[in-house]
Amino acid sequence: MEIRLASPIQKDSVVDGPGIRTVIWTQGCPHHCPFCHNPETHSFEGGTIVPVQDIIEEIKSLELQDGITFSGGDPMMQPLACLEIAKKCKELGYNIWCYTGFLFEELLNKPNCLEFLNYVDVLVDGKFDNNLKSYSAKYRGSKNQRIINVKSSLKKKKAVCLREYIIK
Numbered sequence: 001m002e003i004r005l006a007s008p009i010q011k012d013s014v015v016d017g018p019g020i021r022t023v024i025w026t027q028g029c030p031h032h033c034p035f036c037h038n039p040e041t042h043s044f045e046g047g048t049i050v051p052v053q054d055i056i057e058e059i060k061s062l063e064l065q066d067g068i069t070f071s072g073g074d075p076m077m078q079p080l081a082c083l084e085i086a087k088k089c090k091e092l093g094y095n096i097w098c099y100t101g102f103l104f105e106e107l108l109n110k111p112n113c114l115e116f117l118n119y120v121d122v123l124v125d126g127k128f129d130n131n132l133k134s135y136s137a138k139y140r141g142s143k144n145q146r147i148i149n150v151k152s153s154l155k156k157k158k159a160v161c162l163r164e165y166i167i168k
């Protein structure tokens with residue numbers, strides 16, 4: 001299996017979820033949010049196609065990372081490749097965050113996304129809205145984006161936000 005990536009995996013990020021994380025930047029996003037910070041990741045023809053196994057080998061060799069974050073682009077456009085990587089990340093004991101422009105509720109009916117979601121701990125969902133942009137909204141660009149506890153949400157069949165990140 002292969003995955004289309006926007007760039008090589010990035011170690012030591014401190015802004016894509018808590019702790020020190022490695023980010024997998026997927027290529028391809030259908031949302032086209034105005035003022036998106038990563039417009040070069042939108043094209044489904046751009047980036048580089050990489051064997052999933054290569055990414056898994058890189059993840060196996062990581063040191064001193066607290067978790068893995070899927071970002072992009074929109075990882076939910078390549079759920080099966082992300083699922084393969086996420087399975088290995090879980091075996092290695094990593095906590096997994098995933099950013100998406102879709103809403104949690106939309107993903108429940110999107111092919112193969114539920115399978116991937118089963119391996120995701122935290123989902124940051126929703127499009128970037130420049131009118132709701134906020135530097136105080138931790139780990140996201142705009143206040144409408146939710147930081148969701150995936151396990152609880154799947155159990156309750158509705159989005160459950162992580163209390164520590166709810167903006168009042």
Ligand code: SF4
Pocket residue numbers: 029030031032033036037038039041072073074100101126127128
């Ligand atoms: S979902 Fe993310 S990557 Fe896609 S257009 Fe919106 S901000 Fe950009």
